[in-house]
Amino acid sequence: MADFVLNQWWLLAAMILSLVPLVLQFTRDGVMPTLETLDRRWIFLIMFWAVLVPIYYIGVTGETFPETPSxxxxxxxxxxxxxxxxxxxxxxxxxxxxxxxxxxxxxxxxxxxxxxxxxxxxxxxxxxxxxxxxxxxxxxxxxxxxxxxxxxxxxxxxxxxxxxxxxxxxxxxxxxxxxxxxxxxxxxxxxxxxxxxxxxxxxxxxxxxxxxxxxxxxxxxxxxxxxxxxxxxxxxxxxxxxxxxxxxxxxxxxxxxxxxxxxxxxxxxxxxxxxxxxxDPKYLEALRRMGPQLVAHLLIIGLIIAANVIFFLNRRRVARS
Amino acid sequence: MKRDTLVWTLLMVVGAAALFGRAVFTTDGMGREYVEAVPVGADGQQIQFQASTYGAFLAAQAADPNQTDIQFSLPRSIGLWIAALFTLAILSFLYGDNPFYRIAEAIVVGVSAAYWMAVGFWTVIVPNLLAKIAPGMIQGWAMPGLTGPEADQNLWYVVPMILGVMLLWRLAPTGAWISRWPLAFIIGTTAGLRMIAFLHGDFLAQIRNSIVPLVVLTQEGFDLSASLTNLIAVVGVLCCLAYFFFSFEHKGMVGHAAQAGIWILMITFGAAFGYTVMGRIALVAIRLEFLLDDWLWLIDPIGRRVA
Amino acid sequence: MKRSVPLLITAVGGFALIVAYFIPYTEALGETVAVWFDILAAIAFILGGGNLLKQHLKKISDRGPGWGYSGVVIGSFLITLFIGLSKVGVPPLAEFPDFAWSGDFIGIGTPFWFIYQYAFVPLTATMFAMLAFYIASAAFRAFRAKNLEAILLLGTAFIILLGRTFAGVALTNWIDPTGPFAGLRIENLTVYIMSVFNTVGNRAIMIGIALGIVAVSLKVLLGVDRSYLGKE
Known part of the structure; x- marks a missing residue:
């Protein structure tokens, strides 16, 4: 992992740079207001990186997750x-x-x-x-x-x-x-x-x-x-x-x-x-593709949790007022 | 300058600069396709160009610098770049509607419709219709391999040909009723096919699959886990069906069963959502793999660029 | 004549297939009807292409909004169709060199293959890939655990999403896979949900849909439902 970060620093830099405006919005407007009015294109961009970075990582390192067949x-x-x-x-x-x-x-x-x-x-x-x-x-x-x-x-x-x-x-x-x-x-x-x-x-x-x-x-x-x-x-x-x-x-x-x-x-x-x-690595295509799956699934779960946190906080605020 | 225009301009300039740098200033470059000339046919007179790799090219060059068996393919390389640009054009819709996306979308529609037509013509209309009505003519034209009993004439196939012509009459400005005959045939046969298949394969078979022992006995004795699973399977189906049943008001026992049915259906939809997400991610993964591997040569998971 | 003959054709076509299912002697009749149906399905491709051409030509002649894109549709349609139907650049089969039209129209390296490989594949595959982004956006905007039903849906989705990746294995790795609580490992929970609850729910839906299709098919075959014939 450390080698990957050192050698492929430019990819991580590109990812971080692309998300800088979002981070600035968070710091300027606050976490809750930003999430409440989040432009869906930011979600698209985060999903893009969530799939691309693992593909790149697995493509460079060749590492895959072990599979236990059902x-x-x-x-x-x-x-x-x-x-x-x-x-x-x-x-x-x-x-x-x-x-x-x-x-x-x-x-x-x-x-x-x-x-x-x-x-x-x-x-x-x-x-x-x-x-x-x-x-x-x-x-x-x-x-x-x-x-x-x-x-x-x-x-x-x-x-x-x-x-x-x-x-x-x-x-x-x-x-x-x-x-x-x-x-x-x-x-x-x-x-x-x-x-x-x-x-x-x-x-x-x-x-x-x-x-x-x-x-x-x-x-x-x-x-x-x-x-x-x-x-x-x-x-x-x-x-x-x-x-x-x-x-x-x-x-x-x-x-x-x-x-x-x-x-x-x-x-x-x-x-x-x-x-x-x-x-032959051509017979490991699905195993390689499980990497981006993992990160993207976690992202989807994170998005649902974040959306629900906003929803319940807002509901409590409305109930109090 | 509007914000969108600025973003587009920035993306294009940065993208073009990065591509130029990647293609020109790196050792291996990017986005090139290679082919291997392979003789085919009994006498090897014909040459077929099969897909090869940069790695195979390097290996062949190392063995013999003058070799021409594996060579750079300009048409396929141009095709690869067009494919990459089409991919980016479609993805650009994620930022917002734009002419590149619209053009790509229009090409999808046109190419798909024509592709299906050509496939339908060469794989069904010629061998299954024309070759049945006029086998000799088709054999002498496009299907010289059509021999034996498969080349027997069958004039009954004139009927679907007439129905086909009548179906195409739908495109004509007048006489729309003519196309109703083949349409009626299509509707009737679809109904006939589906009625039995759904009754047998889905309705009866699923009822049969639901008839399972509620007390499962194995050689070791009573199997609690299997019994519980079967109980859920039977009661669950009944509860879901109770929810679909609108002839009774959902009150009392029926109401409770319908409520349990809703819970099971919610779990079903949750599972469907999870699987749908899984499927969609795989679809985007293959496109990004194409961009990173085939086009940009940034990754090489199957070693296509290793000599 | 304009309505009664189609009704008769519908009934004859449909019942021929139903009868063939029950009486083996009429199997050949069922096959014949099904083969005609298959051929008409191919002719329907031509009808689809013709319709597309008609619609977009009209849009161009009306100078409707986005008519330029209709020009692109027609251009790409006609080019692909010409190359596909006339087997442009397709060499004859090696065993039949004298038959110019005998070649494989989708053979590798032919112009039609180029269109497939470098236009059709990237365009259609990326179109469907876009859904991943929209599903992420929908996940953020639509799913709210407002009541028990929604909690069940979301909870199941979480277990499936985790259980179908290595995350599920890693999170509950501490549970002994051979012990009495092995069923609580997320990957095992996923299998249980799919094979029991998902099966039950989909089985009920399947039974409902089957009944609906049987009813609609009968109505069509008996001439009760004539909506497909359009107006008089």
């Missing part, structure tokens, strides 16, 4: 872990760059885990931007770290189809009606790993990473619920979505990763099992 993250991990080499895993990437901050690390960890297990990966998307997320996963993980995996034999990108839940409704009984080709335009019949696949009931597990509609809820409703003995699903969801999916656990959804914390827990499990002592 039972739900372990259940998700175990769902993939129990699969055998060559088993079929459907990876539905239903998210876009707007939620990549939360879901990108999950996607990375899922693909790494599946590739380590030598599963056969079937990528698809219900979001129009999903194919780009799939391309990122293939280009940055499979092609770089698992070059022995062969397209068409070990993994295939089926791409995007429009229709939201309508797509799930079709592919649970007839995949080939909609997916006549893969994303590259190769006929499904010419792809070796598609041989004998008629519908997604033949998948050994479905992993859905979703940022909203359509997403895990629709996969539960249209795939798992009608075929509970044949389709098993685990999900990764954004912070907004995750609490809404808890009623499905565990009967309809045996595993769920919620927001960046869920990603960090799962990441730590995958790295502990397959990362070795020298894990």
């Amino acid at each position: 039972a739900l993250a372990e259940a998700t991990f175990e769902e993939i872990e129990r699969l055998e080499e060559g088993d079929r895993l459907l990876l539905a990437f239903d998210f876009d760059p707007a939620s990549e901050g939360e879901l990108g690390p999950m996607a990375t960890a899922f693909v790494k885990h599946a590739a380590e297990k030598r599963l056969r990966l079937y990528f698809m998307a219900l979001w129009p931007i999903g194919p780009q997320m799939i391309a990122d996963a293939i280009n940055e993980i499979i092609l770089v770290d698992y070059p022995d995996m062969v397209y068409g034999e070990d993994y295939v990108n089926l791409g995007f189809k429009s229709g939201n839940e309508g797509v799930i409704k079709v592919i649970v009984t007839n995949l080939r009606e909609l997916y006549t080709t893969d994303a590259r335009g190769t006929a499904i019949g010419d792809i070796p790993m598609m041989e004998g696949i008629e519908n997604i009931q033949q998948m050994d597990l479905v992993v859905n990473i979703s940022a909203g509609y359509p997403g895990t809820k629709e996969w539960v409703q249209y795939a798992v619920t009608p075929y509970p003995d044949r389709i098993r699903l685990v999900g990764g969801a954004t912070g907004v979505q995750a609490p809404l999916l808890y009623p499905y656990i565990p009967e309809q959804l045996p595993g769920l990763l919620g927001a960046i914390k869920g990603a960090a827990e799962y990441e730590s499990l995958v790295n502990a099992a397959y990362g070795g002592d020298d894990t």
Whole structure:
């Protein structure tokens, strides 16, 4: 920490300088009047620093917080872990760059885990931007770290189809009606790993990473619920979505990763099992992102407490007068 | 000079000076993209430029100063700077509305709509509609890989094509009723899909998930903790439903149950708020990581600039 | 004709899917209807783009406030659309070099990819990132522990916010993780709140919403609710 302060003094100086006018206002007008009339842009600025400084600190030092996986993250991990080499895993990437901050690390960890297990990966998307997320996963993980995996034999990108839940409704009984080709335009019949696949009931597990509609809820409703003995699903969801999916656990959804914390827990499990002592830092993305989370969460708590202190002091003052 | 103008001017001058200093006076500089030329295809005739790193460039230069496999990419570097400026333009709205934000916002709208259209055309309309009606033509044009039973003609697909044309009639100044037919189809199928799914997946399944033993017996005997949890689960759902039930006045037992339901819902909303905050912070973190890492080269968490 | 045919189409489309759910022999019918629905969803993208163009062209012709920005919308829309639809700069697939239109329209390094990577990603991702700042402002302005309900909401939010970071672990590290009070460690409290109280609350909401959707769907399919057809 001391080294960081000494070497990166300019960052701290910039932060302090930017907040000088606020401090001056506090000293000039007093704490209470300043807080009561606080311009929201000061809150924006403080939030900016609360996220930026930890990112910078972790980026420079490489330090991260230890993660203790929750039972739900372990259940998700175990769902993939129990699969055998060559088993079929459907990876539905239903998210876009707007939620990549939360879901990108999950996607990375899922693909790494599946590739380590030598599963056969079937990528698809219900979001129009999903194919780009799939391309990122293939280009940055499979092609770089698992070059022995062969397209068409070990993994295939089926791409995007429009229709939201309508797509799930079709592919649970007839995949080939909609997916006549893969994303590259190769006929499904010419792809070796598609041989004998008629519908997604033949998948050994479905992993859905979703940022909203359509997403895990629709996969539960249209795939798992009608075929509970044949389709098993685990999900990764954004912070907004995750609490809404808890009623499905565990009967309809045996595993769920919620927001960046869920990603960090799962990441730590995958790295502990397959990362070795020298894990590539690209597989520590969620763990790094937990730093800014900590400071920003504390800031939010601080803001709520400060606002309530003002509220109750004012109420007491009004009651007295 | 107005205060806002002064702040904007100051921010721009300081920012531009800092960027200039960073780009010119530091050893490694900032904001450059590198690519690697990779031969593709059966005969390796085509060259594809894949993303590389400054670190890989340095390593390749050290091995062979005349190498051209990994090289600086001007178009991608310009793209990176545009992406950074777009990021700053959107963030500038936090200070106040301004033309940079407005332009960026307009570009988001235009690019997103066109992007979705292009994706819809190439991934659904061509392979799932046109290739079904005229497979030979589509095979000879954009999908040479379309072979076998997937290339069979199916003229039933003329129906969604006609419905599609009727749907687009909505854009025409007259004959709005024509678009009601496909709209009715969309509404009807959505209702059909959702009615069963919500009834089965949510209504019935959630009632079933709520039917749990209130006295949990394990091999060790009575499990107080699990029993209490199940009791809360069952009674809690009933209390929340009592609050949603407006056919009775919320008085007496119903009133008490509804009040308990409100408390549980408040805890639920508190949890949702906590999770929402968590999600939003991660979204801002990735953008600031982009600025600090990809653009400014101030941090290098995954070692992309190490030879 | 203008109203009765759409009502019939609605009922046939919807009931075909419902019947397919119960009678396996009609599964293919359900699939066909769902596939047509999926194709219309793609055509709806075109309708959306066309509508956007129409609205902004009107704004320009009316010289309404901010019409210049409408020009930017149309410019970026048309450029992206042209590049996307005409596969500008997209090389043919390596295995089919003679088919000029066979290339991957979102392939890396293509102009369409440039638009995605350097415009779409930063713009949309930063738009959503802005919410973090507004939620901080809302936290300061909106949350007041005025009564028991508000205290429950705030208390839960505090526990979740602490429990989902290392702060929760650090604050209650002194409680023995294997002892009888282990459940009071903040990270364990978080798990308990999520898996019990949050599940219960959301389950009740889910049951309520499901009933609402079933009712609305039935009204639409039976022709009781015709609001989607607009006025005569």
